[in-house]
Amino acid sequence: DIVMTQSPDSLAVSLGERATINCKSSQSVLYNSNNKNCLAWYQQKPGQSPKLLIYGASTREFGVPDRFSGSGSGTDFTLTISSLQAEDVAVYYCQQYYSTPRITFGPGTKVDIK
Amino acid sequence: QVQLVQSGAEVKKPGASVKVSCKASGYSFNSYYIQWVRQAPGQGLEWMGTINPRDGSTRYAENLQGRVTMTRDTSTNTVYMELSSLRSEDTAVYFCARDMGLSYIIDYWGLGTLVTVSS
Numbered sequence: 001d002i003v004m005t006q007s008p009d010s011l012a013v014s015l016g017e018r019a020t021i022n023c024k025s026s027q028s029v030l031y032n033s034n035n036k037n038c039l040a041w042y043q044q045k046p047g048q049s050p051k052l053l054i055y056g057a058s059t060r061e062f063g064v065p066d067r068f069s070g071s072g073s074g075t076d077f078t079l080t081i082s083s084l085q086a087e088d089v090a091v092y093y094c095q096q097y098y099s100t101p102r103i104t105f106g107p108g109t110k111v112d113i114k
Numbered sequence: 115q116v117q118l119v120q121s122g123a124e125v126k127k128p129g130a131s132v133k134v135s136c137k138a139s140g141y142s143f144n145s146y147y148i149q150w151v152r153q154a155p156g157q158g159l160e161w162m163g164t165i166n167p168r169d170g171s172t173r174y175a176e177n178l179q180g181r182v183t184m185t186r187d188t189s190t191n192t193v194y195m196e197l198s199s200l201r202s203e204d205t206a207v208y209f210c211a212r213d214m215g216l217s218y219i220i221d222y223w224g225l226g227t228l229v230t231v232s233s
Contacts, residue, residue, distance in 0.1 A: 040220075042159075049211075049224065049225055049226055051223070052221050055214070095159075097218035100218045101164050101173040103218050108158050
């Protein structure tokens with residue numbers, strides 16, 4: 001299985017400041033036939049189900065604020081929250097869907113307000 | 115709107131089985147895979163398996179093979195996940211979730227069903 005790691009485990013950012021979360025896969029998740037990265041990001045607020053934010057490494061799901069952006073390719077990816085809002089306090093997970101059906105998730109990064 | 119309504123919390127003894135239901139509405143049931151993902155208390159997300167509602171075909175995580183069974187009832191747009199030989203490590207919230215489109219990207223999630231395994 002492809003192993004996903006995330007860093008940091010947690011971070012605290014002041015309101016309005018940038019938050020950056022990193023995700024690394026144990027092998028490339030770039031699908032060569034269409035040049036798409038099989039990498040998604042989810043947000044899980046306390047007591048809630050996860051919510052899809054980004055797929056294809058950089059495509060925002062419909063309705064997701066544009067302060068959320070994804071980047072990266074191959075094995076290294078980043079989720080950036082450009083200006084942290086109070087409602088962004090959550091745990092963020094990356095997920096690879098390259099080696100289907102055996103999808104795997106990262107361990108999560110907890111984002112808090114400083 | 116897309117909804118996935120799951121059955122209520124369960125408490126089971128070690129060695130027992132549990133069956134969790136997930137009723138889908140608001141979209142064409144046969145057109146989207148359903149994924150099952152679980153989350154142990156304070157832990158991350160673990161993929162358990164996939165069912166194709168159109169033909170009932172399934173794929174399971176290797177570590178659950180032999181203990182997990184996923185089925186569907188097309189007359190009620192409901193999928194089921196049964197886990198047998200329960201152990202304490204199976205205590206978790208179990209989510210059903212809709213696949214975006216045969217892609218293994220999950221775009222809608224149920225609220226989750228807490229299964230507690232305790233003697």
